[in-house]
Amino acid sequence: MAGWRSRLASHVAAELSTARGAVRQLAQRADRRATEAKRAASRAMDTAREKQAALTSTHRAEVDRITAKAESDIDNAVAELTEVTARLSAPCADAEWSRWTPAPVDRSLAAPLLRVGSLAIGSADAETQRPPALVGLMDHSHLRIAGAAEAALPSVLLRAIGCAEPGACRLTVYDPERLGGSLAGFAPLAPAGLLSFVGPHGLSDMLDEHVEHIRRINATVLAGDHASLRELAETTGRRPEPWRLLVLLGAEMDDWTKDQRAQLTRIRRTGVACGVHLIVVGTDAADDANTLSLDTTSTTLAGQAPVRLDPAPPSALITGTCRRIAEVYAAGPQPTRLSDLIPETLWTKSSACELSVPLGEGSDGRLADIVLGDNPPHALIGGPSGSGKTNLIYSWLGALTARYHPDELALYMLDFKEGVSFARFAGGRRDPSWLPHVRLVGVNINDDREFGLALLRYLRQELRRRAEAAKRHEATKLEELRAVDPQGRWPRIMAVIDEFQVLLDGRDSVAAEAVALLEDLARRGRSQGIHLVLASQDVAGIEALWGRPSLIAQFTLRIALPKARRLLAEANNLAEEIPRYHAVVNSDSGVTQANRVVRLPNASDRAVWDPLQEKLWRQRPADNDSPLLFDGDHVPVLPERIELPTTDPTPVAVLGKAIDVSSRAATLRLTRTPGRNLAILGTRTTEACDVLAGAALSVARTTDVRVTICCLDPDAAAHAYRLAWACEAAGSTVDWQDKLDEVVTAWEEQPTDRPHLVLLYAVDAAGSSLTTAGRNALRSMLLTGPERRVHTFGWWRSVPRLREDLGGYAARFDAIDAWVALDVQGPELAPLSPQPGGPAWYPRTRRGLFFDRAVHRQAEVLIPYDTESVLPTVDNMLTGSPADEH
Ligand SMILES: Nc1ncnc2c1ncn2[C@@H]1O[C@H](COP(=O)(O)OP(=O)(O)OP(=O)(O)O)[C@@H](O)[C@H]1O
Numbered sequence: 001m002a003g004w005r006s007r008l009a010s011h012v013a014a015e016l017s018t019a020r021g022a023v024r025q026l027a028q029r030a031d032r033r034a035t036e037a038k039r040a041a042s043r044a045m046d047t048a049r050e051k052q053a054a055l056t057s058t059h060r061a062e063v064d065r066i067t068a069k070a071e072s073d074i075d076n077a078v079a080e081l082t083e084v085t086a087r088l089s090a091p092c093a094d095a096e097w098s099r100w101t102p103a104p105v106d107r108s109l110a111a112p113l114l115r116v117g118s119l120a121i122g123s124a125d126a127e128t129q130r131p132p133a134l135v136g137l138m139d140h141s142h143l144r145i146a147g148a149a150e151a152a153l154p155s156v157l158l159r160a161i162g163c164a165e166p167g168a169c170r171l172t173v174y175d176p177e178r179l180g181g182s183l184a185g186f187a188p189l190a191p192a193g194l195l196s197f198v199g200p201h202g203l204s205d206m207l208d209e210h211v212e213h214i215r216r217i218n219a220t221v222l223a224g225d226h227a228s229l230r231e232l233a234e235t236t237g238r239r240p241e242p243w244r245l246l247v248l249l250g251a252e253m254d255d256w257t258k259d260q261r262a263q264l265t266r267i268r269r270t271g272v273a274c275g276v277h278l279i280v281v282g283t284d285a286a287d288d289a290n291t292l293s294l295d296t297t298s299t300t301l302a303g304q305a306p307v308r309l310d311p312a313p314p315s316a317l318i319t320g321t322c323r324r325i326a327e328v329y330a331a332g333p334q335p336t337r338l339s340d341l342i343p344e345t346l347w348t349k350s351s352a353c354e355l356s357v358p359l360g361e362g363s364d365g366r367l368a369d370i371v372l373g374d375n376p377p378h379a380l381i382g383g384p385s386g387s388g389k390t391n392l393i394y395s396w397l398g399a400l401t402a403r404y405h406p407d408e409l410a411l412y413m414l415d416f417k418e419g420v421s422f423a424r425f426a427g428g429r430r431d432p433s434w435l436p437h438v439r440l441v442g443v444n445i446n447d448d449r450e451f452g453l454a455l456l457r458y459l460r461q462e463l464r465r466r467a468e469a470a471k472r473h474e475a476t477k478l479e480e481l482r483a484v485d486p487q488g489r490w491p492r493i494m495a496v497i498d499e500f501q502v503l504l505d506g507r508d509s510v511a512a513e514a515v516a517l518l519e520d521l522a523r524r525g526r527s528q529g530i531h532l533v534l535a536s537q538d539v540a541g542i543e544a545l546w547g548r549p550s551l552i553a554q555f556t557l558r559i560a561l562p563k564a565r566r567l568l569a570e571a572n573n574l575a576e577e578i579p580r581y582h583a584v585v586n587s588d589s590g591v592t593q594a595n596r597v598v599r600l601p602n603a604s605d606r607a608v609w610d611p612l613q614e615k616l617w618r619q620r621p622a623d624n625d626s627p628l629l630f631d632g633d634h635v636p637v638l639p640e641r642i643e644l645p646t647t648d649p650t651p652v653a654v655l656g657k658a659i660d661v662s663s664r665a666a667t668l669r670l671t672r673t674p675g676r677n678l679a680i681l682g683t684r685t686t687e688a689c690d691v692l693a694g695a696a697l698s699v700a701r702t703t704d705v706r707v708t709i710c711c712l713d714p715d716a717a718a719h720a721y722r723l724a725w726a727c728e729a730a731g732s733t734v735d736w737q738d739k740l741d742e743v744v745t746a747w748e749e750q751p752t753d754r755p756h757l758v759l760l761y762a763v764d765a766a767g768s769s770l771t772t773a774g775r776n777a778l779r780s781m782l783l784t785g786p787e788r789r790v791h792t793f794g795w796w797r798s799v800p801r802l803r804e805d806l807g808g809y810a811a812r813f814d815a816i817d818a819w820v821a822l823d824v825q826g827p828e829l830a831p832l833s834p835q836p837g838g839p840a841w842y843p844r845t846r847r848g849l850f851f852d853r854a855v856h857r858q859a860e861v862l863i864p865y866d867t868e869s870v871l872p873t874v875d876n877m878l879t880g881s882p883a884d885e886h
Helices: 001-091 146-163 182-189 200-222 229-236 258-270 315-330 389-403 449-472 478-484 510-528 539-546 606-618 685-702 714-729 740-749 763-769 770-786 799-806 826-832 875-880
Strands: 114-119 132-135 142-145 169-174 193-199 243-249 276-283 291-294 308-309 354-362 367-373 378-382 409-415 440-444 491-500 528-537 556-562 584-588 596-599 627-633 652-658 665-669 678-681 708-711 732-738 756-761 790-796 819-820 848-852 860-863
Touching: 001 132, 114 146, 132 308, 142 146, 146 243, 146 276, 146 291, 146 308, 146 409, 169 182, 169 200, 182 193, 182 740, 193 200, 193 315, 200 229, 200 243, 200 276, 243 732, 243 763, 258 276, 354 389, 354 584, 354 606, 354 627, 354 708, 354 763, 367 556, 378 389, 378 539, 389 528, 389 606, 440 449, 440 819, 449 478, 449 491, 449 528, 478 848, 510 740, 584 763, 596 665, 652 685, 652 848, 665 685, 678 685, 678 799, 685 714, 685 790, 708 714, 708 740, 708 770, 714 732, 714 756, 714 763, 714 875, 740 756, 740 763, 740 770, 756 770, 770 790, 790 799, 799 826, 819 826
Parallel strands: 142 276, 142 291, 169 193, 169 243, 243 276, 378 528, 378 556, 409 440, 409 491, 440 627, 491 528, 678 790, 678 819, 708 732, 708 756, 756 790
Antiparallel strands: 114 132, 114 308, 354 367, 354 596, 556 584, 584 596, 652 665, 652 860, 819 848, 848 860
C-alpha cells in the first residue's frame, strides 16, 4: 500500500512540484510582464506628460500673442479715434485748461464738436492720449445735459465761445432759480450784449425773440438758397449771423404754457439750421433727433464707451476769456474780406449799361451792390478823417477792376490830401505793378488846384468827343453808342477826386472854373459814361456843394461813412449810428427809405491789395501803359529831349513842366516878331536860374545859337558859369559879359546868321550904374532884337524894377511878350496881364506863373525844371573841357 501511496504521493508531489515550478515560472513571467507593463505605462505617462507640457506652453504662447494683438489693435483704434475726434474738436479742445486758449475757426468751416471729457477706453494712462468725449452743438444739434452732469456746462460754454470769433456766439441763459450763479464767470460778456440772463417773467419774450430770429434768418439770410447757415458758410465763406445758444437751466417745462411749449418745439425743430441751439440742463421734455445728450458717464456720440468728464475750467480762465472776447467785440466787428468782392474769373462784365459791383456785406449777410450808370450817375462820399473813405474807394476799385476789362473802365484818380494813398495804383520802385485801368494818378496836389482843373478840362474834352461821336451815330447815350459802334473804345470813365473841396476853395478863377466844369460834367457826363466820384472829410466841403443845388442834385449816390455829416438828407441820421468799417449807401440822394448799411472789407492793407493789383497787372493788355503820375511834391528834372507838338524849325525854349493831364512842357516859341523875349520875375534865385537854364539849354540843344551871358548877382554866378559851359558843350558859341552896358550896345554888332540868346541874370542890379544910353539900348534890344533873332531872357527881381528899365511909369510892356512870375503877388502883375487887377496868383515854392501873350488868354502855372543835375559841376569844369561834354 505504501508503495502506491508513496508513489502516488511522490507522483503528486512531483506533479505538485512541477506545477509549483510551472506556477513559479508563470508567476515569474507574470511578474516580469507586469514589471514591463508598469515600465511601459510609466514611459507612456512620461511621454504624455511631456506632450501635455509642450501643448500647454504652445497654448499659453498663442493666448499671449492673441491677447497682445488685441490690445495693440484696441490701442491703435483708440489712437485713431483720439486723432479723428481731436480733429473734429480742434482747434480749441486742449484737455488741459492751463494750455487752453480760444481759437476761432475759419468762417468757411462748420463749428467743431466740443470736448467734455475723455473716453475711458484703451490702455493709455495719460488723459491726453485717451479719445476725447465730444458733444455736438453749434452747426450740429441741440444739447441736453443731465442734472447730475451740470458741472460740465461751463466747460461746454467756454469751449463754444472759444471756437467762435468774438461776438459770433451769443448766450441767453434762462435760469429761473439761481439767476446765473453757476455761470457767474461769464458775466463780462453781458455789457457787450453777448450774454443775457432771463428770469421766469422773461421766458415768453425770450422764446418769441428766438423764434422771430429764426424766421428772419430763414426769410432773408437763407432765403431758399441755402439749407442752413452752416451750408451758407461752407459754400460762400461768409458767416453773416452769430450762433445763439439758449441755455435752459432747471426749466420746469411741464409748468410752461401751451404757447411757450409750442415756441420751444419750433426752436427745437428749426433752430439748428439757423444757428439757434438749445442747451437744456436737467429734465427735458422731448427726445428728438436734433438733440444730443450728455450724462456723467456717457454721451450720445460716445455710445457704450464710458465717459470721464473733464474738470471744470478755472473761474479766472472763464472770466479772463470772456473779458477779452467782450473787449474785442466792443471794439467793433471784423471787416469782411476784399477777396469776398473778387470774382473767380476776371474781366467778364460789360460796362455798356452801368458799373455794378459788390461793395461789402449788407445787413442781410449778402453782398451789397453799388451801381453807377444813368441813374445814379455820380457819387459823393463823406466821413471824417480816419472813417475809411480811402479804404472804401480801394474796395470799390478792387471790385470794379476785377470785373471790368481796362477797355470797359478807365480811372482818373486825384487826391488833394497830403498823402500818397493813390500812388500805389501808378507803380513805383518798390512795386512796379500798376492798376491797368488807371490812366492818371495825382497825389500831393493840395497846392496845385490847377491840376484838378486840368483833369476836369480834359474830361470835358472827352465829353465833347463822346457827344460828337454819339451825334454822328445818332445815339443818345453810351449804351447806344457802344451798340452802334462796337469797334470803338468807349470805356466808362470814373474820375475820383478825394478832398475835392480844395478845388472849390476860395473865390478865384480856379474855383469858378472848377465849379462850372463840374456842373457841366455832372449834368452831361451821365449819358456819356463819365462818372464823378467826389470824396470829402470836410463838412464845409460838402456844404459848399449844398450851396450849388444844380451840382449836388446830380450826385444822387451818397455814401456816408460813420459820423459823416450833411451828406444824407436832412432828417436822415443813420450815419451817426453805424459802427466803424460800415457805410450807409444811398442811391436816392440820401432819403431815409433808400438807406442800405454795408460792412466794408479791409482793402487798404497792402498785404490784401497788392496780390490783386499784381494779378490784374499780369493780365494787362499788351498796349496798356502805366498811368501818368502827377506828384505835387516831385521836382521834375529838365528832360534830355522834349517832344514838341510842332516840327517847324523855330527855336523853342522850355520853361518848365505844365500842370496838366498830358504832362507837357511849358514852352516859348522864339519867332522873329517883336516882343519875343522872356522876363523872369521874383527874388527866388534858384528857381530863376533854373528857368533861365532850362530855357537856354533847351534851345542850345536843338538849335545852333549864339549865347551871351551877363550875370549881375554874385549868388547866381556859379549857376551861370555852369550854364555857359553846358551851352558850349551843346555846340553854342558863348560870350560872357560882365557889364550890362556892353551887352546892350554890342548886340547889334553880332551877325544875324543864327539865333542869339541874351541871358541876363538880375538885370535890375545894374540900377543906376546903367547909363541913360545904356538903358535906352536895353529897351531897344528888347523891342527890336527879336526881329533880328536876338531874344532876351532876363531876370528882374521885381515888377517895378522891370518897369523902371522899360521906361518908368510910362513904360510899355510890349517888349516883353512872355513872363514867368515866381514870388510876385498877383496884383503886381497887373501891368503885364490882360486881366484887370492882375491874375489870381499866390506865390508858392517851385511854381511859376507863365504868360505868353501870343498864346495865352490866362496865365498858366508851371513847375520850373530842376537843372542842377543836368549842368556840369564846378569840378567837371575844372577837369574837362566843354568839348568833352559835347
Ligand atoms: N473796412 C475796414 N477794415 C479794416 N480797416 C479799415 C477799414 N476801413 C478803414 N480801415 C482802416 O482805418 C484807417 C483809416 O482809413 P482811411 O485812410 O480809409 O480813412 P479816411 O477816411 O480816408 O481817412 P483820411 O481822410 O484821414 O485819409 C486805415 O488804417 C484803414 O486801414
